[in-house]
Amino acid sequence: MITGKNYIGNNQSAKGSKTYKTFNPLLNIENETVFTEATSDEINEAVVLASEAFRTFRTISGKKKAAFLNAIADEILALDDALIQTYCSETGLPEGRAKGERGRTIGQLRMFADLVTEGSWVEATIDTAQPERQPMPKSDIRKLLVPLGPVVVFGASNFPLAYSTAGGDTAAAFAAGCPVIVKSHPMHAGTGELVASAIVKAAQKTGMPNGVFSNLNSSGIEVGSQLVKHKGVKAVGFTGSIKGGRALYDLAAQREEPIPVFAEMGSINPVVMLPKALKNRNESLAKTYASSITLGTGQFCTNPGLLLGIKSEDLSEFIQNLSNEILKIEPSVMLHPNIIGAYENNKKKATSQPELNVVASYDAEVKTNYARQTITTVEGKTFLENPTLHQEVFGPYSIVVQCENAIQLEQIISKLEGQLTGTLIAEEDEAAQYPEVISALQNRVGRIIFNGVPTGVEVCPSMTHGGPYPASTDSRFTAVGIHSIKRWVRPFSYQDWPDELLPNELKNENPLRISRLVNNKQTTDKI
Numbered sequence: 001m002i003t004g005k006n007y008i009g010n011n012q013s014a015k016g017s018k019t020y021k022t023f024n025p026l027l028n029i030e031n032e033t034v035f036t037e038a039t040s041d042e043i044n045e046a047v048v049l050a051s052e053a054f055r056t057f058r059t060i061s062g063k064k065k066a067a068f069l070n071a072i073a074d075e076i077l078a079l080d081d082a083l084i085q086t087y088c089s090e091t092g093l094p095e096g097r098a099k100g101e102r103g104r105t106i107g108q109l110r111m112f113a114d115l116v117t118e119g120s121w122v123e124a125t126i127d128t129a130q131p132e133r134q135p136m137p138k139s140d141i142r143k144l145l146v147p148l149g150p151v152v153v154f155g156a157s158n159f160p161l162a163y164s165t166a167g168g169d170t171a172a173a174f175a176a177g178c179p180v181i182v183k184s185h186p187m188h189a190g191t192g193e194l195v196a197s198a199i200v201k202a203a204q205k206t207g208m209p210n211g212v213f214s215n216l217n218s219s220g221i222e223v224g225s226q227l228v229k230h231k232g233v234k235a236v237g238f239t240g241s242i243k244g245g246r247a248l249y250d251l252a253a254q255r256e257e258p259i260p261v262f263a264e265m266g267s268i269n270p271v272v273m274l275p276k277a278l279k280n281r282n283e284s285l286a287k288t289y290a291s292s293i294t295l296g297t298g299q300f301c302t303n304p305g306l307l308l309g310i311k312s313e314d315l316s317e318f319i320q321n322l323s324n325e326i327l328k329i330e331p332s333v334m335l336h337p338n339i340i341g342a343y344e345n346n347k348k349k350a351t352s353q354p355e356l357n358v359v360a361s362y363d364a365e366v367k368t369n370y371a372r373q374t375i376t377t378v379e380g381k382t383f384l385e386n387p388t389l390h391q392e393v394f395g396p397y398s399i400v401v402q403c404e405n406a407i408q409l410e411q412i413i414s415k416l417e418g419q420l421t422g423t424l425i426a427e428e429d430e431a432a433q434y435p436e437v438i439s440a441l442q443n444r445v446g447r448i449i450f451n452g453v454p455t456g457v458e459v460c461p462s463m464t465h466g467g468p469y470p471a472s473t474d475s476r477f478t479a480v481g482i483h484s485i486k487r488w489v490r491p492f493s494y495q496d497w498p499d500e501l502l503p504n505e506l507k508n509e510n511p512l513r514i515s516r517l518v519n520n521k522q523t524t525d526k527i
Contacts, residue, residue, distance in 0.1 A: 002086065002190045004035040007215040008042055009049045010200050015039050020219040022189050025333050025340075025369040026092035035189045038216040038223050047232040049211025050150035050179040056209040058147050058177040062116035062512075068206045069113040069174060072166055073106045075198035083194050087160055090188040092333035092369065097296070101161045108168050108459055112175035115482050121145070121175075124505045124516040128527065129496070139496050142506040145489040147177035148260075149234030152227045154248075155185035155192055156239035157335055158299045164188070165195040165215060168459075168480055169237035169262075174212075176488040178235070181214045183224045187336050189217055221247075228252050228261070235488060238263040239301070239479070242392075242470045249473050262487045263473040264466060266392040267420040268305035269454040270413060270444075272437060274426040277451075278314040285425060286321035289398075290329060292453040297332045297371050298396035299339070302421055302454040305392055307400045308409055319400050323360035323375050326396075331362055331370045334395065340369050343395035347374060350393055355382045359400075371395050380408045390416060406434060413440040418468025418475065421447045421454040444468060446475060 004019075005012040014036035021030040038046075076083065087098040115121050122144040129140035151173040155164035162168065170180045184192035196215035203212050216223055228236055228251045236252060238245050238261060245263030252261045271289070278285065292304050307322075309315040334340040351358055351374070360375040373396035380403035383389050389399060403409040413422075422445035424431060424438065431438065431450070441448060446467030457465055457480055465480035466472035472479070477487045494502060504511050508527040515524050 002033050002193050004033050004189075004193070004217070006036065006038045006042055006217050007193075007196045007200055007213070008046050009053075009211040009214055010204060013042055015042055018219060020186060022090045022187060023336055024089050024092065025336055028368045031089055031190065033190055035186075035217045035219075037219050040226060043216060043223060043226050043230065046181050046211075046214035046216060047150060047227070047230045050181055050214065051232045053179045053209040053211035054147075054149050057179055057212050060177070062119045064206065065175060065177065066113035066117040068202055068208055069109045069116075069171060071202035071206050072199050073109040075201045076102065076106060076166060076195060079194050079198060083191065086190045086194055087188070090191055091160060091335050093296075093335075098161075101159060104459060105161045105166055108162070108171050109166065111459065111482060112171045112485070115485070116175045118514070119505065119512050120515040121482065121485060122505050122514070124514060126506060126516060126518045126527065128519060141493055141495050142497070142502065143491055143493040144503065144505050145486070146492040148488055148490055149178060150181060150232055151178045151235045151237060151488055152181050152183060152224075152233050154183045154224060154236070154238040154240065155188070157185055157187050157339065158296075158301070159239070160185070160188040160191045161195065163239045165192045166199055168484060169239075172484045173237070173488045176485050178488045179212045181216065181227060181233070183227060184215055184217050186217075186219050224248065225251060229255060231255070231257065233259065235259055236261040236263075237479075237487070240265065242266040245473065246470070260487070261473055262477060262479065264301065264420075264479045265470045265472065267301055267467070267471045268390070268392050269302055269419055269421045269423070270306045270308055270416060270441070271304045271423040271425065271454070272409065272413070272441065273307060273309040273315070273318070274424070274430050274434060275310055275312055275314065276427045276430045277425045278309060278312070278318055280427065282314060282318050283321055286318055286325045288453060290322055290325035292455045293326060293375075293398045294329050294332070294373050294396045295455050297334050298373070299335060299394065300455050302457060304423065304454050305398050307398055308403060308412060309400065310405060310409060311402045315402060319359055319375070319377055322400070326360050326373050326375055327362055329373065331366045331372055333367070333369050334371050337369060339394070340371055343371055343393065343397075346391070346393045347395070347397055350389065350391070350397070350399070351376060353386055353388055355379065356389065356399075373397070375400065377402060380404055380412060384408075384412055384415060406437060410436050410440045413437065413444060416444050418471040419445045420465065420467045420471045421445055421449060423449040423452065423454055425451055446471060446478075
């Protein structure tokens with residue numbers, strides 16, 4: 001049952017007077033539940049509880065953390081149809097998408113459970129003492145990764161499960177040993193509360209300290225701002241707009257003790273279409289990219305918002321084919337009136353730019369909150385000179401840039417802001433002819449796709465979901481996969497420490513049997 005209250009640790013609370021409701025964009029009506037925004041006192045209480053919980057949670061074994069993570073997955077599954085229907089009512093997304101995202105959320109939790117059960121993720125490194133070394137003896141030095149402390153996770157508007165309450169950020173932080181305070185997204189507060197109830201049940205069943213998790217309601221920016229500025233918070237995870245992510249980053253930097261903000265933000269995900277591939281696969285590429293641009297009403301951070309090609313009859317034919325194909329696709333609903341409002345405003349701003357041509361725009365009647373897909377095109381020179389055209393239009397929109405030659409193509413890529421992905425569409429024997437283009441693309445993105453689409457992010461150890469700013473605030477880290485745990489830890493060294501006082505990961509006997517780097521040799525052996 002959804003109550004509209006906050007979770008402050010294991011207890012529910014609703015002390016405030018500011019309330020709001022979520023919205024069903026498909027029916028264009030408010031949902032029934034009234035949610036109460038967290039007060040300053042409740043925010044402080046959640047952070048204090050998290051700080052107290054950290055003392056215990058940071059030291060519990062990998063197996064106990066794994067039991068907690070697996071229990072969260074089990075409790076989410078136990079929510080069954082109540083979660084799916086709430087998800088759909090707050091997003092307008094279909095049941096299949098809801099179940100698919102739930103599956104991804106469960107998979108992420110179990111992935112991190114497996115990671116901490118095995119235990120080698122702490123990167124234990126041991127350099128034993130050399131007392132006879134000349135001219136100076138060498139100390140015994142041992143290092144591992146330790147958790148930062150309480151983490152604030154901001155729920156994402158476009159992924160109510162996989163990037164929100166129990167999503168990748170939360171799962172990774174729990175795995176690292178960090179308590180989590182979620183700033184629930186106002187567009188899916190009901191979904192968030194249900195998932196929060198699952199986490200709290202899992203925490204109680206597995207004996208986790210009270211305060212290891214809290215879920216705070218918020219209708220605007222005030223709750224999030226207070227959390228980021230609170231001295232008890234040690235790191236922040238965010239998925240959303242450049243404006244929102246940058247604001248949090250600046251707040252964190254202005255603190256007396258600055259903290260890291262790992263924000264995954266805007267991206268237009270450039271797609272480079274080389275001439276031979278366009279000639280050979282023109283129609284199929286047009287169909288593929290029409291589907292990718294409109295997938296999920298374009299509400300993915302990996303949506304292909306920029307298509308780049310070298311001027312030719314084949315590129316002109318592709319633009320026409322893409323225009324034809326995208327108009328065949330029935331428009332679909334966006335997540336919220338605010339989302340479609342921003343889409344229409346940003347699209348209007350883009351299409352009003354000089355020398356930009358609209359080549360396809362769905363102009364038939366659509367239901368309220370449904371987005372009309374649009375394709376535009378522009379000359380390479382104009383695109384280079386107008387930074388407004390480089391900005392993301394979040395929704396089913398893409399711009400095709402017609403470059404004069406490969407040199408201009410490389411120039412355009414080099415002048416782009418940082419991106420999550422870049423895609424190369426090429427024949428097998430064609431790609432090697434454009435090393436400068438590929439190199440420029442690599443310098444601007446976190447992941448390069450060959451002959452595919454950027455939409456879709458596989459959750460696996462090799463995935464990088466991040467990129468140069470503003471794709472993310474720190475391109476050294478991924479927001480997806482097991483290595484995302486590294487955002488919530490720091491390296492810590494022990495020097496000449498008694499063996500019995502060392503953590504198990506660093507003891508001579510290696511009681512956990514993890515893989516360690518001992519005197520520059522990777523081994524599971526004891527010392």
